Amino acid sequence: MPSTDMAADEERRLRVRRSALIWALIAAAFYIGFIVLSLLRGAK
């Protein structure tokens, strides 16, 4: 079945973008958050 449904394509593109952004934010929050948290805690 050829992918001819532009609306579905567009919807999937949005879904990929949203999902990528959410996961990037989670990963960045973990990555930066853990470093900052440990440094702040160490500075006390």
Add this chain to the structure above:
Amino acid sequence: MAEVLTHAEHDDHDHKPHGWRRWVYATNHKDIGTMYLIFACTMFFIGGGAAMLIRLELFQPGLQFFDPQFFNSLTTMHALIMIFGAVMPGWTGLANWMIPMQVGAPDMALPRLNNLSFWILPFAFTLLIGSFFVPGGAPAGGWTMYPPLILQTGAAFPMLIFSIHLMGASSILGAINVIVTIMNMRAPGITLLRMPLFVWTWLITAYLLIAVMPVLAGAVTMLLTDHFFGTTFFTAAGGGDPVMFQHIFWFFGHPEVYILILPAFGIVSEVIPTFSRKPLFGYEAMVYATASIAFLSFIVWAHHMFTVGMPLAAQLFFMLSTMLIAVPTGVKVFNWTTTMWKGSLSFEPPMLFALAFLFLFTIGGFSGLMLAIVPADYQYQDTYFVVAHFHYVLVPGAIFGMMAGVYYWLPKWTGNMYDLKLAKWHFWLSTIFVNVLFFPQHFLGLAGMPRRIPDYAVQFTDWNMVSSIGGFGFGLSQLLFPYIIWKCVRGGERVGNRAWEGAHGLEWELPSPPPYHSWTTPPSDAVIARGAEH
């Protein structure tokens, strides 16, 4: 509508860039997968070279070739290169090649991010391996980087920390790509519980990566600030606690072990049904067992640190939670065995490697259970028994799993069948020598030989010689692997879409070799139904 058809037609043509641009600007999942696999293979031989030097020095007692500092650098770098350079990129390479084909997608969801996550790696490892050539030599404090020892590293220290950050960033980007691809790019009809086990295990691995790589990043950043900025996170004199590092490190380190092994579980779950000509026994149980193992991996970390000292309740908790992992792992071993039960078995190279995985990984699992017992661990800690244990898990476990995967899918990738006879030679030499190499290390450990030493008492000589002979044999027999692949890429007997008669899965519905863009149109319901039989 016209635009869409034009787009579809456009996709039908490869339009792949040529020359160096194809690789440097690569966004195609197969090209990036190939680069990952070549990179992993290169690192496997560099890390393996370090292992050969280690076994050379340990062939007999006394200091033969290297001073102790360089020996310690060899053990440290061997581990870092094998874990972060060979096994993890190897799995990412296989994920890149196979996940889009197995879920009915044209490519990974985020192709440019994919390019970035690969190209970070050569810089990271140039930095890491380059540390051999700076004053003070390469890091020698062990891959676990325990302070205060690791803080004595010379000019290589910031190179080590920066390279680990780069590797972590690369892994996280790769993991994001895998999750987004699996969650959004599956063809209609490929529900989560119709995904192949390799895709499932990689999805769970990707979650683990996102959860634990930042922990390692935090730990090494604290080391960095302790070294350069006067903090005392891990320095007792300043109110810090070196044991804290061990807790943080192993909170990353134990899930890391499962990051290395879960994709092998997925491959074995694909290979055994194919060569047993039976569906996988207990598909859903396999998925839940994988998820359980991943969950449990977060609550067992301190079993690496029993001898450091901890309250009795903590010892009991970590001992019992570690033993609990044997339950889902046992489910898996049971299901693989039951899949073969009354199957029409044949023993092509992927199946041979999968069977060796099954037996030898289980040996590693059993010695792991022995190490989980607190009073026994007091005896085994820091001996060659531990070395034997984790090498049984990682070499005939992760590496053999990867080899099973490469031998399984190589005909699909190239359209050619490889030299089966040579691949069987590769299997038998690897399997015999890996046991000659690592099994005697159990005896050495039980007899009290400490790990990470360049010299040893004379009573350990015989088994060390045997182990070294096994090491040289294993190392040399691995040269067959790239030769078999190279020969297959250059030509061989042509194979059809379904290179193995018993193979099921969407990848086997594509031509061999598959088109440059895998599924430009989603597979039909009939194709999915045929391919998604587990």
